[in-house]
Amino acid sequence: MKLIPSQLIKDSCLSMVAYMMLILALHPVYFGEYRITETIIRLTTIQAAVSCVIIIICTAIVSKITHKPFSYADSLSVRCRQFLYISLLCVPIMTIFLLFSNPIVLYGFDYLDYAFLDHDGTFTLKWLYACLAACITGDLVVCIVLITISEIRHKNLMMKELEDINNALALGHEAKVKEESDHEEMITLKGDSRESLTVNPNDIVYIESVANYLNIIYYNDSDICQKRLRSSLRDIEEMLSQHPFFVHIHRAFLVNINFITQVTGNAAGYKLQIFGTEKILPVSKSNVALFKSKIGSEE
16 A cells, blocks of 8 residues: 555645745744844754655555545545644644754754743743744645645546546447447336336436336437336346446446446546436446446546
């Protein structure tokens, strides 16, 4: 299991640029004046580099604990939740590091106790609170940057995925047109009552389950027709199991992939445009993988 995508590591480094800019912008809060020195630049660079490493390590820990590696293909809510867990783990670690790194870099290891001493030498926790506030603020900025970048990459990934799916559909339709077969197999779909429908499976567009009934949409010559049968989608799916072009895309829909003209949406739920109808059929999240395998567009 790959805990951290290489792209996320690059994006974490990119977010540190925003973190460094924030740290430099906050210097007047701590020093009372804005001054950029070699020491401050060195301190900021060290803190940003170490913070980046901490984020990467915390990401790996969260992925290991949750058994869910970070993925740009996940929905925004899933990615935000992962970044929240990472932040909750990062903030205390980064606060401790920031608290002790400041006196070490500025004054040396002999002044390590300055982390808890006021200017007059008395014990204080104000530096701890200041570092905690800075880390929370910095972590918020980093999270916003990472979420923004990940959302851009997510949309690009989904666009590429939809392009691959639609290309696979187009290739499948071309192969279907090139098939030279005059054999038209007829099948009789029987309902729980005396009602039945004898049809060529290739002419069935889709089947929709409504309560205890099925609406079967099919072509009769060039006319699109509808037949209502009292049956379950599972029973009809078994009758059509010998025909690989049918796919169960939703608990209420069985569709003939040869009639799909375009796929839109995302991996959380595709939308299918169907030839000859204005119906938009949903692909539920649990059926996305099956749908993609049927049309030959597995990742």
